Amino acid sequence: MPSDTAQPLQWFFACPQFIEPLLADELTALGAEQVKIGHAGVQASGDLRFGYTTMLWSRLASRATLQLAQGYGKDQAELQTLIHSIPWDQHVHPDGTLKVRFFGRNDDIRNTQFGAQWVKDQIGDQFRSSHGERPSVSDNPDIVVAVNLHKGNASIGIELNQQSLHQRGYHDPDAHYPLRENLATAALIRAGWPVLLASDAAHLTLFDPLGAPSTFLIEGALMALDIAPGLLRGRTVTSRWLGHDATLWETLRDAARQRQAAGLERASRYTFSAAGNPAALLNLRTDWQAAGLLPSLLLPAPLGREGLGKEEENGATGLAITHLPYDETTTNVALQPIYTALGEQLASLPPGFHAAIFTDAKAPIALTNLFYSKEYRLLNGETECKLYTFDKLEQKERAANLFAEDLANRIKKNLRKLKPFIKRGDSNAYRVYDADIPEYAIAVDRYADWLHVQEYAPPKTIDEKVAQQRLEQALMTLPEVLEVRPDHIVLKQRKQQKGRNQYEKQGRAEQSLTVTEHGVKLKVNLIDYLDTGLFLDHRPMRRWMQQHAAGKSVLNLFCYTGAVSIHAAVGGAKRVDSVDMSATYLDWAEDNFHLNGLALEPYKYRFIQANAVEWLERCRSRYDLIFLDPPTFSNSKRMEDVFDVQRDHVELIRNCMRILEQDGVLVFSNNFRRFKLDLMIEADYQVQDYRIQSLPEDFQRDPKIHGCWLIRHR
Structure with a gap:
């Protein structure tokens, strides 16, 4: 790498999606000669001083990549030419270490892991031919090489940030924080905090009504006190890069420390305040101290008209900003108390305040009862979010009657x-x-x-x-x-579901509760799946199985969470086999057995993970009672063939009857509303239409909820 630190260089600074314009403005202010907004980042031109300054001061960037080459890369040959155009020995020693991050694909490289390995080998070949040795791979490398492919073009660079630039160092690395630091900063900028800082207001307050996470208040304080994020990180620049200018870096850090000292002298202009539960406030204080901020600047107390000091009652100015929690599995009626209380709290702030709320894009912000001024789209990880800003904190008139x-x-x-x-x-x-x-x-x-x-x-x-x-x-x-x-x-x-889509996981709440039914305890989960683990309309047939299972061998096909199996076991069945393709639901069935104090004896209660149709065809055991409740339709990836209950029920029933004892009973049920039992079944076997008897009291309005037949040998 040439030693001339004033040489023009090309950079790419990554950031969360949708804040690219803010980053472009920041880079311009930091000395970029030219900027171009891209996807999840900004290209910029500037010398090494500019690059170091950005890594030290940027509050919005995530990574800083020094671009070494750009050109065609639609296949391996073109990409190889581009890689070999770079003098790699100017960036890393032959006996040094490197790591390759590979993004995208081309005509020849369809896998990023292969792409990274291939690029590493190309760089190694260049070193071996000129130096007789090659750098090795390391998780703590001297340099990180970044390769990006997009629409036949390629860019190759070195990531000069040793630690992600969104990290400041005050968060516990082992704890989960719902909001990254640079995204919190973007929200503060959209909410107008820098405008307030540049105003002539004598005193400014930044207030978080919920107090969690701590990120808004700390990032707001760092901006107000002119503290460079790079001063808080233990590692910022890749110091083992051969082009690293340690003198320049230390000069910039010294200048940043002087600005920090000057900023702290102006600290009396600001108040940072939070309300919230004790745990949130404790985490806030811990992170605040880890950021090296003065404890006296933080007032963990509610802030409203009554909470302001007398000297601030007239002309108090500030910003209230918070991260409003949202869970799509929670109803609006459950969220309303939280949202309404927040709206009332914000509306009680002095006239000189405005506010911003960061939340999930699906959150019912209308429940705050506030008029928002603008909304901004943001991406928090993979979750689409919105920032709502409120120039005037006025509440709407409520609807007169919400009771139906x-x-x-x-x-x-x-x-x-x-x-x-x-x-x-x-x-x-x-x-x-x-x-x-x-x-x-x-x-x-x-x-x-x-x-x-x-x-x-x-x-x-x-x-x-x-x-x-x-x-x-x-x-x-x-x-x-x-x-x-x-x-x-x-x-x-x-919505109308196909096959076992109704069983697919919807969320990750992992919450369950226990209900009772005819003396049986059953585990249900109301949150994580579309269905709950218990089909309520089958209650009479589960009771029927319990009453008829004593001393019998029982087979439960497509057993789901094993509710029928439990009833049979509680009813005194001598053996119960439960068959389902899902390991999740078989585990659930075992949990139900444990709930009822049933020891899982392997020869008495079996849980068989298999395609029920295929397993049935191979089955050689015989049963006194068989419960058959197949899906209407299934095209699961784990099934070789598509299952259709109307088309396939004849063969399915006959296979069940083959293993049913002569005096046994097959309980056949399904919930396909237009289902018609094939006449061949009625001709070959004794069939009892049990639909009316199988319908529970609470489903009388919907007699087509399921069909049910008792089938016996003639």
């Missing part, structure tokens, strides 16, 4: 019909409402003291906003009429 009287009356009517069932205590998991009123197109199931609410996708003829308003009205009504806590309501949208 007609919905409440219908649910009360349903409960009166179910009173004998509820009084018997057969189960504490049952359906209380199923789109009885077209305007409220939801199904409501009670699981102990929780509600599982499924929203049916509205017809295209219904305006989306109207449907959303009715849903929110319903969710406001349910806690009162059913006497449940608002945060014990789980909402999901129900």
Whole structure:
């Protein structure tokens, strides 16, 4: 690398997506001669001083790459030419270490891992031919080589930041923080904090109403006190790069320390304050001290009109900014207390304040009851988020009535019909409402003291906003009429599913609860999957299995979470085999056995992970009772053939009858509403239509919820 630090160089500074314009402005202010906005980053030209200055002072960049070559790279030959055009011995010693980061693909390289290995070998070949030895690979290398391919073009560079530039050093490296430092800074810039800092206001306050994470307040303080992020990091520049200018780097760091000292002398102009739970405030204080900030600058106390000092009551100026939590598995009615309280708190701030809220793009920001001025799209990891800014903190007038009287009356009517069932205590998991009123197109199931609410996708003829308003009205009504806590309501949208899509995981909450049914304990999960692990409409048939299983050998095909198997075991079955393709649900079934104190004796209770159709064809055991409840349709990647219950049920039933004892019973059920049992089955076997008997009290409105037949040998 030439020693002339004033030589023009090309750089690429990476950043989170959607903040590229802010980074371009920052780079220009730091001395870039020219900038060009790209995807998740900005290209810039400037000498080594500019590059070092940016790595020291940038609050928005994630990585700094010195571009060494750009050109064609549509195949290996073109990329090889570009790699060999670079004098690598000017950047790393022949006996040094390197690491390659490879992005994209071309006609020949379709895998990034292979691409990184191939580039490393090309660099090594150049060294071996000229020096007789080559650098080795290391996780702590002298240099990191970055190769990017895009639409036939390639760029090759060296990442000169030794540590990611978004890191400042005050966060616990082993802890999870929901917001990166440079993204928090971008939110502060969009919210107008730098504008306030440049104003002639005598005193400024930065306030976080929730106090977690600590990132907003600390980044705001670093900006206010003119503290370079690079001073906080233990490692910033790749000092083992052969082009590194240690004198220049230390000169820039000394200048940054002088600016920090001057900034701290102006610290009395600022107040940084937070409210929140004790744990959040404790984490804030810990991170604040780790950032080297004066403890006296942080006031972990609520801030409102009453919380301001007398000297600030007139003309108090500041910014309130916070990260508002959101979980898409939580209903709006459960979120409302948090959002409403935040809105009221912000509206109580002095007139000289404005505010910003960073949250998930799906979050119901309207529940804050505030008028937002602007919204900005941001990306937090892979999650799309928004920043809402509020120039005026004024609350809207609330709707007069959010209680749906007609919905409440219908649910009360349903409960009166179910009173004998509820009084018997057969189960504490049952359906209380199923789109009885077209305007409220939801199904409501009670699981102990929780509600599982499924929203049916509205017809295209219904305006989306109207449907959303009715849903929110319903969710406001349910806690009162059913006497449940608002945060014990789980909402999901129900769409037509194929095969076992309804079983696929929706989230990662890993929360479950236990319900009871005819003396059996069953584990359900209302959050992580579209279905809960328990089909409520099969309750009578599970009871039937329990009553008829004593001393019998039982087979449960497509067993799901094993509820039928549990009932059979509790009913005294001598053997129960449960077959399903999903290891997750077989584990769940085992959990259900443990819940009921059933020892998992391998010869008495078997859990078989297999394609039930294929396993059945190979089965040579015989059973007294078989429960068969296949999916309507399945094209799982683990199945060789597509399964269609209407097309395939004849063969499936015959295979079951082959292994059914002469006096045994096959319980065949499915939930395909247009299903028709083939006449050949009725001709070959004794078939009893059991649909009416299998329908529980809470599903009488929907007799087509499933079909059920008892099939015996003639």
